Amino acid sequence: MQFLVIGKYTEPGTLLPEDRMPTLINDRVLPALETLAQWEEKGETVKAGGxxxxxxxxxxxxxxESGEEVGQLLSSLPFWHDVTWDVTPMQSFRSTIERETRVLEQAQAGAA
Known part of the structure; x- marks a missing residue:
């Protein structure tokens, strides 16, 4: 099953002194992006993104396989707590065509 994941960096404002930014980038941002890049390169976990x-x-x-697995994967990323996540389950084009075909058939049968 595919999920569209959108991650938005949460601005820490004054909670993160400017001199701590290099540590955040080095310890959390770069390793998380590297993990995502590796997942994409393998083509198994991340299908496309940027x-x-x-x-x-x-x-x-x-x-x-499930929303639970999505939660496990995202929470394994080092910047898990620094990002706000929007996750949307996706339906394939093929299954949508099948659904719409059934709706059409039902509508046509009801109109007859």
């Missing part, structure tokens, strides 16, 4: 140009927002298609 960071929105000029923003601290990214999106990717995540392959997982």
């Amino acid at each position: 960071i929105f140009a000029g923003q601290r927002v990214g999106a990717f298609f995540l392959e997982a």
Whole structure:
């Protein structure tokens, strides 16, 4: 099953002194991005994705068996707590065609 995942960096404001930013980037941001890049390169977990140009927002298609697995995968990322996650289960084009065909057939049968 595929999920559309959108992650938005949560601005810490004054909670994170400027001199701590290099540590955050080195310890959490870069390792998390490296993990996502590896998942994408393997083509098993991340199907496609990236960071929105000029923003601290990214999106990717995540392959997982369940919402629970999505939660486990995302929480394994070092910047899990620094990002707000929006996760949407995706329905395939093929299954949508099948659903809409059934709706059409039912509508036509009801009109007859």
